[in-house]
Structures are given as structure tokens and as C-alpha cells.
Amino acid sequence: MIRGETREETRFLWLEHGGANALDGASLREIARSFEAVADEDVRGVILTAEGKIFSAGLDLPALVDADREAIEDLLDALFVALRAVFVCERPVVAALNGHAVAGGALLALACDLRLAASGPGRLGLTEARLGLPIPASSIEMLRYALPRPALETLVYGADMHAFDDARRMGAVDEVVEPEALLERAVRRIEAWTASPSAFADIKRRLRAPSLRAMEEARAHESAFADRWFEPLAQQRIRAAVEQLGRRGGARGRS
Amino acid sequence: MSEPVLVRCEDHEHHAQVVLARGRGNALEPAVLGQLAAIFEDLRRRGAPPVVLAAEGRSFCTGLDLDHAAGLDRRGMRELMRAFHVGLRACALYPGPVVAALHGHALAGGALLALAADHRIMVRGRPRFGVHGIQLGVSYPQVAVEIVRHRVGRAAAEELLYEGRLLHAEQACERGWIDEVVDAEELLVRAGHWAVGRASDGLSLHHLGAGSLDRPLSVALAEIDAKEMEAWLDQWFSRSTRARVGQAREGLRNGVGAKTRDADSAGSAPAPSHRRPGGRS
Numbered sequence: 001m002i003r004g005e006t007r008e009e010t011r012f013l014w015l016e017h018g019g020a021n022a023l024d025g026a027s028l029r030e031i032a033r034s035f036e037a038v039a040d041e042d043v044r045g046v047i048l049t050a051e052g053k054i055f056s057a058g059l060d061l062p063a064l065v066d067a068d069r070e071a072i073e074d075l076l077d078a079l080f081v082a083l084r085a086v087f088v089c090e091r092p093v094v095a096a097l098n099g100h101a102v103a104g105g106a107l108l109a110l111a112c113d114l115r116l117a118a119s120g121p122g123r124l125g126l127t128e129a130r131l132g133l134p135i136p137a138s139s140i141e142m143l144r145y146a147l148p149r150p151a152l153e154t155l156v157y158g159a160d161m162h163a164f165d166d167a168r169r170m171g172a173v174d175e176v177v178e179p180e181a182l183l184e185r186a187v188r189r190i191e192a193w194t195a196s197p198s199a200f201a202d203i204k205r206r207l208r209a210p211s212l213r214a215m216e217e218a219r220a221h222e223s224a225f226a227d228r229w230f231e232p233l234a235q236q237r238i239r240a241a242v243e244q245l246g247r248r249g250g251a252r253g254r255s
Numbered sequence: 256m257s258e259p260v261l262v263r264c265e266d267h268e269h270h271a272q273v274v275l276a277r278g279r280g281n282a283l284e285p286a287v288l289g290q291l292a293a294i295f296e297d298l299r300r301r302g303a304p305p306v307v308l309a310a311e312g313r314s315f316c317t318g319l320d321l322d323h324a325a326g327l328d329r330r331g332m333r334e335l336m337r338a339f340h341v342g343l344r345a346c347a348l349y350p351g352p353v354v355a356a357l358h359g360h361a362l363a364g365g366a367l368l369a370l371a372a373d374h375r376i377m378v379r380g381r382p383r384f385g386v387h388g389i390q391l392g393v394s395y396p397q398v399a400v401e402i403v404r405h406r407v408g409r410a411a412a413e414e415l416l417y418e419g420r421l422l423h424a425e426q427a428c429e430r431g432w433i434d435e436v437v438d439a440e441e442l443l444v445r446a447g448h449w450a451v452g453r454a455s456d457g458l459s460l461h462h463l464g465a466g467s468l469d470r471p472l473s474v475a476l477a478e479i480d481a482k483e484m485e486a487w488l489d490q491w492f493s494r495s496t497r498a499r500v501g502q503a504r505e506g507l508r509n510g511v512g513a514k515t516r517d518a519d520s521a522g523s524a525p526a527p528s529h530r531r532p533g534g535r536s
Contacts, residue, residue, distance in 0.1 A: 092417070113413065145409060171410060193417040195389045196499075202394035202490055203416050206483070207404060209397075210475065 001027040002034050010187055011043040011091075015050040022060035023104045025071075028078035031108070035085040035093075044197070045092035045190030047183065048112060053121070055097045056105025065242050072226045079104060080138050080219060086111035087142055088212060090201035092193045094186040097164065098179070103127050106155075107139050110146040113193075113204075115172070116186050117164035118179035124172060125161035131241060132234035136225050137218035145211035147172055262290040264298070267307075269451045271298055272443075275310035280317030283364050284324075285335055288342035295345035303351035305450030308372055309443065315357045315382070316365025321504050329488055336487065337479060339364065340398040344476045347371040347402050348469060352453035356446035358439060362421060363388055366432075367399045370406050373453075375433035376446050377424040384433055385421035392499045394490055397483045401475040407431050 003014040013034050015021035023031075038046055050056065064075065086093060086108060095101075095109035097117040101124045109115050109124070117124070126143075128135050135143070135156060143152055151170035155162075167173040177185045193200055228234050261277040273294055275281040298304060310316060319339070327335060346353060346368065355361070355369035357377035361384045369375050369384070377384060386403070388395055395416065403412045411431040424436040437445050490496055 113417075148408060148410075174410065195419055196392035198490065198493075198495070199389045199392050199394045200417060202486070203389065203400065206394070206397055206400040207409075207412065207416070209483075210401075 002030050004034060006041065006043055008187055009042075009044045010190060011038055011041060011046045012183075013046060013048050015048070015056055017060075019052060020054045020057035021050050021105065022057050022063070023079070023082075023108075024060040024063050025075050025078040027060075028075075028082040031082040032078075032085040035082075035089050038089055038091055043091065044194045045094065046089060047094050047096050047186045047190070048086070048108070049096035049183065049186075050098050053099040054105075055095070055099050055101040055122070056108060057100065058103030058105045058127070061238055062242050062245060065238060069226055069230065072229050073223075076136060076222055076225055079107075079136065080215075080222075083107060083111045083139060083142055084212070084215065087145075087208060087215070088205070090204065091197070092190045092200065094189055096182050096186045097122060097124065097173070098182065100124070100161070102161070107135075107142070110172070111142055114174045114186075114189055116175045116177060116182060116189065117167070117173045118182045119164065119176050120179060122164050123161040124164065124167045125159070126155045127159050127161065129157070129159035131237045132231065133228055134225055137221040138215040141211055141214040141218050144214070145208060258286065258290075260290070261287045262294055264294045267447065269454075270305040270307055270447055272307045272309055272447075273298075275308075275316055276312075278312055279320070280314045280360075281310050281312060281365070282317050282320035282323070283339065283342070283368070284320040285338040288338040291342045292338075292345040295349050299350060303349065305351050305454045306349065306353045307356050307443065307446045307450050308346065308353055308369075309356040309446070310358065312359070314359040314365070315355075315361045316368055317360060318363030318365045318367075321500060325500070325504060329492060332488060332491060333484065336396055336484060340396065340476070340479050343368060343371045343398050343402060347476065348473050352450050354446045354450045356442050357382065357384065357424075357433070358442055360384075360421075362386075364399075366415075367395070367402065369433075371402050374435075374449055376435040376437055376442060376449065377427065377433045378439040378442055379424050379436050380439070381423075383421040383423060384427040385419065386415050387419040387421055389417065389419035391503055392496045394487060396487045397480055398476055401472065405469075405472045405475070 001017045003016050005012045005014070017027050035046070064071070067075070093112040094114045094116060095112040097109060097115060099118065099122040101109045103126060106124050106126055126135060140156070143156070147155065148171040151172050154170060155172060162170070162172070164173050164176045168176050175185065263274045263276050265272040265274065273291070275287070277287050281287070298306065319335070324332065324335060353372040354374040354376060355372040357369055357375060359382045361369045361377070363386055366384055366386045386395070400416070403415060407415065408431070414430060415432055422430070424433060427433045428436050435445070
């Protein structure tokens with residue numbers, strides 16, 4: 001589900017899960033493990049990316065549609081563990097957005113240090129509210145670090161998808177580059193931050209420490225997500241979304 | 256036993272001008288930081304008039320005094336960093352408006368001091384602004400990191416601290432590290448204007464807003480986290496940091512001069528040869 005590859009002293013992590021790189025408990029835990037393993041690798045930084053039109057479409061709704069409460073709580077735990085692992089990775093981490101970053105997929109990108117996006121049709125958004133779901137409390141704390149306040153409110157309350165250029169103007173994306181230059185540019189951005197890996201790790205830890213504490217404290221309030229998940233409104237919308245995906249069929253598979 | 260005046264406070268009609276006047280790049284050591292904190296505390300008691308934070312000599316401030324720091328053991332260094340915390344906090348949480356008037360280089364701890372102010376105005380031309388500790392393998396204590404994040408926001412803070420570049424005023428302004436660029440002869444007039452404008456009619460709008468606006472910062476700076484302090488001291492006293500700081504001091508002694516040397520290498524900071532991760536200090 002995650003393909004790892006090391007070249008140019010950089011760890012490339014490719015999301016590979018169906019066409020849409022949808023996230024379930026297993027793939028989220030694998031993402032966490034991949035990032036934790038980076039600490040022991042002799043690399044300058046990490047690039048999280050994917051191939052095709054989609055970076056990640058977010059939670060794997062078809063796989064979750066019949067989940068019980070325990071499974072949803074486990075999913076939420078896996079999401080926290082993955083976002084935390086990306087957020088605290090001591091090397092520079094760049095999300096190279098080849099295409100759409102939706103909901104959980106956008107959260108994953110926003111946990112990175114930088115978001116570089118390929119120019120083209122790709123969009124980014126936190127669409128959870130459209131399904132009647134809240135964004136988990138710990139993820140909100142992570143977003144508070146990553147996003148300027150107006151962007152945070154626009155993304156969370158608006159729940160829309162935004163073209164990468166618009167996302168850049170908001171501060172949700174750092175740079176938009178030609179698709180063929182995306183990975184090269186990501187490698188260069190990492191290089192600029194490698195004057196002293198130990199000082200980088202220490203500064204990054206200090207910059208993020210208050211947010212990390214807030215993320216951990218917020219976990220106590222996360223049962224709201226599971227509560228909402230099983231309310232009729234969310235259930236109805238999740239099922240409608242899955243049905244729509246099923247009708248769209250093959251090519252994109254899950255999203 | 257009067258202590259030499261290293262920081263001066265001049266009363267102007269509508270504002271106070273606090274002037275770093277130590278010489279030697281106005282590099283920071285405990286006495287300078289102590290006087291700075293005492294002046295801000297005194298001004299606060301006098302009703303917190305607007306402050307222009309300026310300096311004399313070639314540089315605004317070249318950061319921590321490395322010659323002083325090099326002779327310090329762990330306890331001495333801890334004292335210096337406490338003084339640094341207290342000095343920066345006094346400036347950052349001063350209830351009136353504070354504008355830093357940068358006529359010369361503001362480097363590392365000097366740039367951090369300027370970032371503790373509410374507003375930064377810098378002259379165009381030769382001087383540089385930046386926090387380049389990472390080029391020496393040096394991280395920054397929590398107080399500094401919090402101030403930078405609160406003042407310039409996440410993206411600009413990361414660019415400033417992670418790259419460690421020293422930039423001319425125009426470029427620093429584009430990145431949001433400083434707020435205004437002016438010609439040298441306009442600097443103090445413009446700075447006084449800004450400060451007084453924030454506190455017009457004696458009714459300081461700034462006082463009313465800053466208490467709440469800066470609340471997260473004041474909570475973050477309330478006390479020194481002992482564990483974080485020790486972690487910072489661990490990396491300061493690590494062998495690799497010692498070696499790189501030693502090289503930097505040697506550069507100074509050989510007359511290259513922190514200011515010009517930093518300025519020359521700033522635009523294209525050479526990639527250090529041992530940039531591979533692994534050897535964590």
C-alpha cells in the first residue's frame with residue numbers, strides 16, 4: 001500500500017492503494033510505520049507522493065460502510081497515529097501532490113512540512129462536513145499549526161475542494177509547479193533545509209511541540225467523530241457516496 | 256560601582272528610544288540583556304510609552320556574543336540563556352508598541368530580538384537580516400522559536416529558521432520577516448511615526464489589543480521549560496556544535512568579520528560537507 005524507494009539521498013514514499021489511494025486502518029498504520037522507519041535511514045528528507053490523478057481521496061468509504069463502532073474508533077486511532085508520525089518526523093517532509101488531496105488525504109499532506117502541487121486539474125479540500133462528519137479534534141490542532149487562520153476556517157467550514165492555485169493563495173499549498181518538475185523541485189526544497197540535520201530536527205521539534213501537545217490532549221474529545229458517524233445523517237450520506245462510487249465503477253475504484 | 260551603560264533609554268516627546276550601545280556588533284551577553292530587560296520593565300512602570308528599539312555602531316545586533324559564550328561552562332551557558340529568555344520576553348510582552356529600527360545587520364539572536372518587537376523597519380542596502388544558527392548546527396531555545404512563530408506565522412518561520420539565510424532588507428521583507436524597507440535617513444523618523452501612531456491621543460489602542468492578542472505568546476513565554484533548556488544545552492555542548500561554533504569564531508578572529516563574512520556567504524550559503532543526517536548530536 002506504500003512503496004518506499006531511496007534515491008538522491010531522499011526517501012520517496014508512494015501511496016499505492018487502488019486508483020484513489022483511499023485510506024483504511026491498515027494503510028494508515030503502514031504510513032505511520034514508514035515514517036517512523038525514516039529515523040533509522042540515511043536520507044536527507046522524505047517525499048510523500050503518488051501516481052495518477054489522485055494523491056489520496058481520503059477515507060476508504062466502501063471498506064468502512066458496514067463498520068461497527070469499534071472499527072471506527074480503531075480507524076480514528078490509526079488516523080491519529082499516521083498524522084502524528086508524519087507531523088513529528090525529524091527530517092524535512094514534502095508532500096508532492098500529483099493530484100487531488102481530499103479529506104483524510106489532505107490531512108496527510110497538511111501534516112508535512114511543505115506542500116508542492118502539480119499544476120493542472122488537481123484540487124485540495126477538507127470535505128468531511130459534506131458527509132456530516134467532523135474533522136477529528138486532534139487533526140484540527142495539527143491544522144492550526146499548518147494553516148493561516150482564514151485558510152483553516154475556509155477549509156473546515158466551507159468543506160469545498162480548491163484548485164491548487166487557490167489553495168496556494170490561501171497558504172494551504174506552498175508552491176505549484178509543472179507536473180514533470182514536481183519531484184525534482186521537492187528534492188531541491190529538502191536540500192535547502194539540510195545545513196545541519198540535528199539542528200533542523202531540534203528546531204522542528206520545538207516549532208511543533210505546542211501543537212503536538214494539543215493534538216495529544218485533543219484525543220480525549222474525539223469520540224464525537226464516532227458518535228457522528230453513526231447518526232442517520234452521516235450514515236445516509238456515506239451510503240450515498242459509496243453508491244455513487246459504485247456507479248462510477250472501475251477506473252477510480254474506491255475513493 | 257556603576258555598571259557601564261550598554262543599553263540607553265532616551266525620552267522623546269511621544270515615545271522612548273531604547274538604544275543598543277555596547278559596541279562590538281552589540282553582541283548579546285548577560286549584562287546587555289539584563290539592562291534591556293530592566294529598561295523595558297522601567298518603561299512599563301512609567302505607563303508603557305511607545306518604544307523605538309534602535310542601535311548604534313555598524314550593526315543593529317549580531318546575536319549572542321560567541322566569544323563570551325565560548326568561555327562558559329554548562330551552568331554559565333544556562334545563565335546566559337535565561338538572560339536571553341528574560342530579555343526577549345521583556346521586549347515581546349511589553350504592553351506598548353515596540354518597533355525595531357534596523358540600521359545595520361540583525362543576525363541570529365539579533366534578528367530574534369527584532370522579531371520580539373511588534374514591527375520591523377530596515378534600511379535598504381548592505382545590511383542583512385536572518386537567523387542562521389542552523390548553518391552552525393545550532394538550534395534555538397523555545398523562547399526564540401515561539402516568538403518567531405507568533406510574529407511571522409508558520410511558513411515564514413520555517414523558511415527563516417530551517418534555511419538559515421541572511422538576506423537584504425527587500426528580500427527579507429518579501430518573505431515577511433520584516434515589515435518595511437526605508438532609506439537610512441528616514442529610519443528613525445519612520446520608526447517613531449509608526450510607534451506613536453499605534454498609541455495616538457495617549458489612549459494606547461495597542462495596550463488594549465496587545466494584552467489579548469499576545470496572550471498565547473505570553474502563556475508560551477511565562478516560564479522556562481527546564482527540560483527544553485537542558486535539551487538545548489545538550490546540543491550546544493555536543494562535539495559537532497562546538498567544532499562549528501569554533502570555526503565561526505576563528506573566522507571572526509581572522510578579521511573576516513562576522514558581518515561581512517556572513518553577508519558574503521549569505522546569498523548562497525555553501526552546503527556544508529557533512530550534511531548527511533545520521534550523526535545526531
